[in-house]
Amino acid sequence: MRGSSKFSKIPTATITRLSIYSRYLEALAQEGVKIIASDKLAQKCGINPAQIRKDLAYFGEFGIRGVGYFVKELLFEIKRILGLNKAWKMALVGVGNLGSALLAHQNFVRQGYEFAAVFDIDPNKVGRRLPNGLMIHHLEEMERVAPEKNVEIGVIATPAAHAQQVASRLIQAGVKAILNFAPIQLQVPEGLAVENVDFTVKLDNLAYHLTMGNT
Amino acid sequence: MRGSSKFSKIPTATITRLSIYSRYLEALAQEGVKIIASDKLAQKCGINPAQIRKDLAYFGEFGIRGVGYFVKELLFEIKRILGLNKAWKMALVGVGNLGSALLAHQNFVRQGYEFAAVFDIDPNKVGRRLPNGLMIHHLEEMERVAPEKNVEIGVIATPAAHAQQVASRLIQAGVKAILNFAPIQLQVPEGLAVENVDFTVKLDNLAYHLTMGNT
Numbered sequence: 001m002r003g004s005s006k007f008s009k010i011p012t013a014t015i016t017r018l019s020i021y022s023r024y025l026e027a028l029a030q031e032g033v034k035i036i037a038s039d040k041l042a043q044k045c046g047i048n049p050a051q052i053r054k055d056l057a058y059f060g061e062f063g064i065r066g067v068g069y070f071v072k073e074l075l076f077e078i079k080r081i082l083g084l085n086k087a088w089k090m091a092l093v094g095v096g097n098l099g100s101a102l103l104a105h106q107n108f109v110r111q112g113y114e115f116a117a118v119f120d121i122d123p124n125k126v127g128r129r130l131p132n133g134l135m136i137h138h139l140e141e142m143e144r145v146a147p148e149k150n151v152e153i154g155v156i157a158t159p160a161a162h163a164q165q166v167a168s169r170l171i172q173a174g175v176k177a178i179l180n181f182a183p184i185q186l187q188v189p190e191g192l193a194v195e196n197v198d199f200t201v202k203l204d205n206l207a208y209h210l211t212m213g214n215t
Numbered sequence: 216m217r218g219s220s221k222f223s224k225i226p227t228a229t230i231t232r233l234s235i236y237s238r239y240l241e242a243l244a245q246e247g248v249k250i251i252a253s254d255k256l257a258q259k260c261g262i263n264p265a266q267i268r269k270d271l272a273y274f275g276e277f278g279i280r281g282v283g284y285f286v287k288e289l290l291f292e293i294k295r296i297l298g299l300n301k302a303w304k305m306a307l308v309g310v311g312n313l314g315s316a317l318l319a320h321q322n323f324v325r326q327g328y329e330f331a332a333v334f335d336i337d338p339n340k341v342g343r344r345l346p347n348g349l350m351i352h353h354l355e356e357m358e359r360v361a362p363e364k365n366v367e368i369g370v371i372a373t374p375a376a377h378a379q380q381v382a383s384r385l386i387q388a389g390v391k392a393i394l395n396f397a398p399i400q401l402q403v404p405e406g407l408a409v410e411n412v413d414f415t416v417k418l419d420n421l422a423y424h425l426t427m428g429n430t
Binding site for chain 1: 226227228230231233234235237238242261262263266296297298299303305311312313315316317319320321322323326327328367368375391392393394398400408410412413414415416417418419420421422423424425426427
């Protein structure tokens, strides 16, 4: 596709910010707001205005100088860029407390992500049907079930000690992207995408705020 | 305190990156690595080298040109900047699946965060003692228990419908910083810090990677 070589150089940090912009633009669109000034968008997202303009410049011309961005147009473009104009199928591995919370998380479906298959190794869980209709498969069935359900993203919610083995199985089953909740650094082959969810990074922001507030 | 007015202008994005640097530096320190080149640090953190240098320049001179940063020194400084040279006390509200997963999350304690009080409204849960020794208090007891336990950070893991009410109670009890897992935008007074955990932002990064990989 034309431009893909240019696109592939976009820094991860820009992609993360695009995602944050899209969350806020979605809220604005729901409130019926038509236009947003880039300074306002920047302020609401906690990002400086120059950075927003730089991020969006990767993809072409958006907005009108001195006026702002058209909310719906910008949202549509960002979603197209991020590949959110389709529903992504996910496999969850690990139906403990965290896994159960993720299955119940309403934001996933709202944002275009859907659990299509669920795995565990606990004999008390395997074979059980979840409230959403999915059956819990044994991890051993990964290679068969994941391709059958068109799984593209693996979500690891197992204890740290099992996470690497689970990642390898997901990769063997053809999964190219992993969202990892286990507090370990996964080893994956080149070309695989891994995102680690680390709640403590958010806590560090709060700690910083409290530290500065107390001086 | 001298310099606090300069510090208070540091962008949130910089603080988030400092937190990411500290995670990686900690891993390096554990491996016994003494010095890291800024390019290597940048690459491992998925951030461009100029950005790292700019981030660290807010706080003074670090590292040696052409050599790199001293891992332990830089880690110590970042932790000091972020206020992580102390243990922060947290209150958890909502002992459902997500709350239980958070209570069991090993990374919190490792990074200097500790649950000091736990709240719920479910009569089947209130009064129960958790494996970590904490008793689940009723939300009504917040104003008494939170100050008693020196709670500084509130963690909201309730359904979205209760999150605003819980936030208000936390604030009334003197809590100045909130980590919010509920998928709603909390309304809080000026000066309060709120961080929202939105797993879908991470998924957007993966979706982008998959989209680009497929072109």
